[in-house]
Amino acid sequence: MSLEVFGDRWSLLIVRDLMIRGFRTFHDFENAGEGIATNILADRLRNLCRAGIVEREPDEKDRRRMNYRLTEKGIDLAPVLLEMLIWGARHEPTGAPGEVIAEMAKNREAVIEETRRRWRDRDPRPLLPWLGGPPAKPGKR
Amino acid sequence: MSLEVFGDRWSLLIVRDLMIRGFRTFHDFENAGEGIATNILADRLRNLCRAGIVEREPDEKDRRRMNYRLTEKGIDLAPVLLEMLIWGARHEPTGAPGEVIAEMAKNREAVIEETRRRWRDRDPRPLLPWLGGPPAKPGKR
DNA sequence: AAAGTTACTTGCAAAAAACAAGTAAATATC
């Protein structure tokens, strides 16, 4: 099924967080409280880049910072992620509000189009706010 | 996303093979040439049962043989699998004939309904013949 | 110029997976 890239606990979560939580940087993932170790994170991001699902470019403002972003191939995973979300909401007690998911299931196409739109426009607002957006940068403001 | 069950290389493939290749027994998986070790296979089948995605019942004809089957929760993964298949066909060179996948993408609902139908009716014919059905039982026929 | 921040890497312990072999129970064969 050519999904070997996702044969681990983290890769899919990384894609999800890029797609619907608005994550962009290494720091976002590291401090999201999911408990991924930094070596594993670096490794998974590398793999995803190698697989053509994610790309990285240095930030223009801060040259230390890398911005990670889904490629076209990556954003094409949106339908997969959406179906997973729907399945999870139906069969596992998740934090996701049931009626929101039901609504999403009904408007599949619209939700996917909105996901793509945010990706195209680099709109960083998380699609699913209850998952939480990227963690606040402590040094910023 | 409550998909921790699939945080490994094999569980999803097992579900796929139950869903669209018509696999039923331990032997089917063991000899499908995907190279899964038997201890891992036993462990993953156990996990999937525990997660309520798969159930097992002894065969009536041959009491040694266990038949594995998707539960309702398991067959509800059909949309996820279908989207994965579509994604894989678009972005990775797979063995899947492109136009068949294109057709599937167009008739999403029909394909899912047919998958469910085969599951309900215990129709063992593989949905995607090019993946290969269950391996021939050597002692049979 | 000193003190953070960011995105990593390195080394080591622990956990998980792969490999090889063995086993009990049921069935088929002679």
Next chain:
DNA sequence: GATATTTACTTGTTTTTTGCAAGTAACTTT
């Protein structure tokens, strides 16, 4: 009805992957 075979595993052992703690180079902020 004794022997061989099949099925679904389990039990060691080796190899690989992961998790954790610590460190570092490049850059930015103060």
